[in-house]
Amino acid sequence: MARLHHMGITVSDMASAVEFYRELTGGEVIGPLEKSGPAVEAATGYPGIVITLSFVSFDEGSTVIELAEYRNGSGERIQPDTGRAGVAHPAIVVDDIDATLARLAERGVRALSQPMTATAGPLEGYRYVYVLGPDDVRVELLQEPHRPTVVHPPSTATH
Incomplete structure (x- = not known):
């Protein structure tokens, strides 16, 4: 593993x-x-x-x-544009993407777009946005989709 x-x-x-x-x-x-x-x-x-x-x-x-x-x-500095081969970016899950963006904006960090929602693939339902971190490294922020809580009925089995 x-x-x-x-x-x-x-x-x-x-x-x-x-x-x-x-x-x-x-x-x-x-x-x-x-x-x-x-x-x-x-x-x-x-x-x-x-x-x-x-x-x-x-x-x-x-x-x-x-x-x-x-x-x-x-x-020497690389060009950290994610469209270039070999460039990587961290993707960090946050509880509240809007609150995180507001907090980062107070520090002068800007988002590259408005938050979006993935519609397919392994991130389906996640909200996401890229921000420029130190040295212009793109950092992806992710907010997990809200999933309904599964309620299991009480067991009726006897022991």
């Missing part, structure tokens, strides 16, 4: 990225931690690299976003 352990996002400003994802998820922040040395160089393929890592853990610890700031990396 496989499961996603975490999603890593390379950032240019650790403090603003940590604040954004902590505010969005209500998660616990672990870090920052500085990593360097032969093992980090071997794992990343970058000789002499120094990385600052922070982790935002939420959903009772089952979901983690790893934020990595490569302090002496190339400094």
